[in-house]
Amino acid sequence: MKHQIDLEKYQEDALVPTLQDVARQAQVSTATVSRALSQPDVVSKRTLKRVQQAVESTGYVVNEAARSLRKKKSGALLVMVPAVSSPFFSLVMRGLEATATQAGYSILVANTEDDDFKERQLFSYVQQNRADGVLIRGGRPPVQKGEVQGRIPPIVAVNERIEGIAVPTVAVNGEDAAKEVIRYLLGLGHRRIGHISGPVSRASSATDRFRGYEAALREAGLTSTWNHATEYNMESGTLAAREWISLPERPTAVFCSCDEVAFGFNSALYRSGFRVPRDVSVVGFDDIPLAEFSIPSLTTIRQPYQEIGVRAVKLLLEQIQHPNEPLDSVFLKGELIPRESTRRLGE
Amino acid sequence: MKHQIDLEKYQEDALVPTLQDVARQAQVSTATVSRALSQPDVVSKRTLKRVQQAVESTGYVVNEAARSLRKKKSGALLVMVPAVSSPFFSLVMRGLEATATQAGYSILVANTEDDDFKERQLFSYVQQNRADGVLIRGGRPPVQKGEVQGRIPPIVAVNERIEGIAVPTVAVNGEDAAKEVIRYLLGLGHRRIGHISGPVSRASSATDRFRGYEAALREAGLTSTWNHATEYNMESGTLAAREWISLPERPTAVFCSCDEVAFGFNSALYRSGFRVPRDVSVVGFDDIPLAEFSIPSLTTIRQPYQEIGVRAVKLLLEQIQHPNEPLDSVFLKGELIPRESTRRLGE
DNA sequence: ATTGAAAATGTAATGGATTACATAAAATGA
DNA sequence: TCATTTTATGTAATCCATTACATTTTCAAT
Numbered sequence: 182m183k184h185q186i187d188l189e190k191y192q193e194d195a196l197v198p199t200l201q202d203v204a205r206q207a208q209v210s211t212a213t214v215s216r217a218l219s220q221p222d223v224v225s226k227r228t229l230k231r232v233q234q235a236v237e238s239t240g241y242v243v244n245e246a247a248r249s250l251r252k253k254k255s256g257a258l259l260v261m262v263p264a265v266s267s268p269f270f271s272l273v274m275r276g277l278e279a280t281a282t283q284a285g286y287s288i289l290v291a292n293t294e295d296d297d298f299k300e301r302q303l304f305s306y307v308q309q310n311r312a313d314g315v316l317i318r319g320g321r322p323p324v325q326k327g328e329v330q331g332r333i334p335p336i337v338a339v340n341e342r343i344e345g346i347a348v349p350t351v352a353v354n355g356e357d358a359a360k361e362v363i364r365y366l367l368g369l370g371h372r373r374i375g376h377i378s379g380p381v382s383r384a385s386s387a388t389d390r391f392r393g394y395e396a397a398l399r400e401a402g403l404t405s406t407w408n409h410a411t412e413y414n415m416e417s418g419t420l421a422a423r424e425w426i427s428l429p430e431r432p433t434a435v436f437c438s439c440d441e442v443a444f445g446f447n448s449a450l451y452r453s454g455f456r457v458p459r460d461v462s463v464v465g466f467d468d469i470p471l472a473e474f475s476i477p478s479l480t481t482i483r484q485p486y487q488e489i490g491v492r493a494v495k496l497l498l499e500q501i502q503h504p505n506e507p508l509d510s511v512f513l514k515g516e517l518i519p520r521e522s523t524r525r526l527g528e
Numbered sequence: 529m530k531h532q533i534d535l536e537k538y539q540e541d542a543l544v545p546t547l548q549d550v551a552r553q554a555q556v557s558t559a560t561v562s563r564a565l566s567q568p569d570v571v572s573k574r575t576l577k578r579v580q581q582a583v584e585s586t587g588y589v590v591n592e593a594a595r596s597l598r599k600k601k602s603g604a605l606l607v608m609v610p611a612v613s614s615p616f617f618s619l620v621m622r623g624l625e626a627t628a629t630q631a632g633y634s635i636l637v638a639n640t641e642d643d644d645f646k647e648r649q650l651f652s653y654v655q656q657n658r659a660d661g662v663l664i665r666g667g668r669p670p671v672q673k674g675e676v677q678g679r680i681p682p683i684v685a686v687n688e689r690i691e692g693i694a695v696p697t698v699a700v701n702g703e704d705a706a707k708e709v710i711r712y713l714l715g716l717g718h719r720r721i722g723h724i725s726g727p728v729s730r731a732s733s734a735t736d737r738f739r740g741y742e743a744a745l746r747e748a749g750l751t752s753t754w755n756h757a758t759e760y761n762m763e764s765g766t767l768a769a770r771e772w773i774s775l776p777e778r779p780t781a782v783f784c785s786c787d788e789v790a791f792g793f794n795s796a797l798y799r800s801g802f803r804v805p806r807d808v809s810v811v812g813f814d815d816i817p818l819a820e821f822s823i824p825s826l827t828t829i830r831q832p833y834q835e836i837g838v839r840a841v842k843l844l845l846e847q848i849q850h851p852n853e854p855l856d857s858v859f860l861k862g863e864l865i866p867r868e869s870t871r872r873l874g875e
Numbered sequence: 876a877t878t879g880a881a882a883a884t885g886t887a888a889t890g891g892a893t894t895a896c897a898t899a900a901a902a903t904g905a
Numbered sequence: 906t907c908a909t910t911t912t913a914t915g916t917a918a919t920c921c922a923t924t925a926c927a928t929t930t931t932c933a934a935t
């Protein structure tokens with residue numbers, strides 16, 4: 182019934198009620214209506230009630246475009262990711278979305294496709310007053326190169342640090358986590374430990390993990406047996422597997438830069454007749470939900486993705502509210518989750 | 529250097545250049561500037577050049593809020609998903625994002641958390657002039673119940689049909705795909721075929737797949753051996769596995785409602801000493817990237833996720849441009865990808 | 876050179892909410 | 906009761922781009 186009416190309205194290009202309409206209905210000024218809605222406490226109870234009734238009866242909802250224009254705030258945050266379909270990042274998104282929504286902000290998503298040009302373009306979202314701040318994953322924001330025209334928007338880097346410019350970051354401490362992995366493998370008796378690293382030249386996370394790997398080995402008086410640098414995906418894992426197979430002295434344990442690489446690695450080994458952890462212990466990074474359900478289940482570092490999202494948004498909102506106070510980065514702790522893909526050497 | 533300047537500007541709350549500034553600089557009216565930017569062909573080459581130079585020198589970018597207000601178009605599309613972190617949907621997102629961006633639209637993301645209330649709230653995005661249309665996954669939009677106040681926005685349903693209201697849908701034909709799966713299993717000699725279905729009561733995709741499963745069996749003169757209804761996630765797969773194990777006459781093949789369920793199922797079986805496909809053939813649905821790299825690799829239905837995203841956005845944009853012309857739904861074909869998790873019975 | 880049509884540009888209203896400032900009403904105090 | 910705050914409300918400017926309508930310029934045709 183109601184639905185019917187709405188549909189008709191829609192078809193005749195319904196005149197959406199505005200503040201004016203509410204004001205007329207409630208017999209007060211638009212200023213009063215505006216205040217009644219945004220600061221109810223400065224309005225008398227009597228008029229407040231009148232306004233609320235008028236809002237109700239007109240079906241008024243604020244026009245965000247008008248509000249944005251006037252307040253010079255869009256009420257939106259831009260999320261820039263190389264690939265929205267990354268399993269790990271999509272988990273972080275939940276935290277981002279939930280926190281932003283709770284704070285009354287909406288989330289704009291843009292894929293950078295790892296493309297400098299797009300990244301530059303996307304920053305214009307803020308200049309265009311489409312977004313009040315940017316959450317960026319990936320280490321090459323245009324500001325780094327002084328290429329951004331106009332004002333520099335509030336930014337928070339997620340997962341990856343951004344070098345060369347003071348942008349607060351929210352990420353797991355990858356170096357510490359990597360060390361933990363290596364110490365764990367050492368504790369299992371492994372001495373020849375290899376590492377399939379991520380895109381070290383581009384991603385700080387990959388660098389950090391690599392650094393932690395080397396440092397922990399050094400601590401134990403060892404050095405890297407084998408390192409293979411790749412991308413964060415499964416194909417990379419299979420390529421690395423081929424290389425591992427061809428090694429004269431194969432590492433007995435391999436620390437992968439992320440779970441997907443580990444899956445690709447395991448999968449390729451499996452197809453060549455090798456078994457994990459019988460022939461090699463494998464550790465991932467991220468703990469995406471599948472890690473627990475893969476065969477074998479994957480020993481990995483659990484990243485608190487929800488919290489990463491939450492903290493990143495909070496940091497960004499703080500920055501938006503107080504543009505000139507520099508904020509500290511947040512580095513969270515990753516947790517080692519031992520599962521089936523690793524075993525004590527020789528057992 | 530430039531960076532320095534920008535920073536200063538920012539700190540003194542830089543006055544962002546407006547159309548007026550460009551007009552002044554180019555010594556033309558704001559109308560001319562506006563036209564030069566949006567319809568370059570109605571402006572003389574001479575003034576066009578002047579305007580372009582002025583834009584360049586002032587660093588002008590359009591204020592989307594002002595534009596939205598005036599045009600009554602936000603230039604954004606809202607994506608409503610139960611869970612942004614769903615591996616499959618995040619793949620669809622790529623197509624959505626790319627197509628929208630190309631058409632000059634941005635993407636707003638909102639999690640519905642499978643929550644009616646939130647869904648209702650989120651529709652207000654359109655009323656608020658934050659979004660021009662909605663891409664929704666999940667079958668219970670408020671319009672269905674006549675609960676939406678105000679105008680009904682352009683909607684396209686993605687992956688799930690919406691019953692009871694004429695909303696164009698973009699999805700794979702789940703019934704056909706399910707039939708293909710069953711025929712394939714029959715062709716491998718299986719006769720006792722079970723199905724782990726999705727949330728049949730809520731998701732049309734689950735219903736369709738279930739229907740196709742039953743229909744194909746009926747075609748072959750068989751009936752369902754075992755059906756277990758669950759959610760689209762891995763935990764559900766493990767629960768189903770327990771049940772499968774306890775069956776007196778276990779199906780020799782199980783068609784899972786999605787890849788994640790299949791992974792959960794396989795994983796639980798593995799831990800109980802069963803082997804896939806030795807003890808049971810397993811088929812998934814979706815073909816998320818991991819399906820190829822799991823152990824065993826998963827026979828599944830490949831959904832053209834990229835295309836789903838592309839088509840959905842195109843359909844939505846058409847709807848936005850021609851609000852009164854009803855559009856047909858698009859049903860794409862899923863493709864069976866045979867892999868290691870299925871085998872000929874008795875081989 | 877003159878007229879009419881076409882092309883280019885300008886003027887000013889418009890979209891809808893917010894807010895500085897002004898005024899009115901109510902509350903407080905002497 | 907009158908003066909003085911305090912509280913509540915109103916007036917009107919403002920945010921910035923778009924566009925209907927008006928005006929001017931250009932050009933072709935006679």
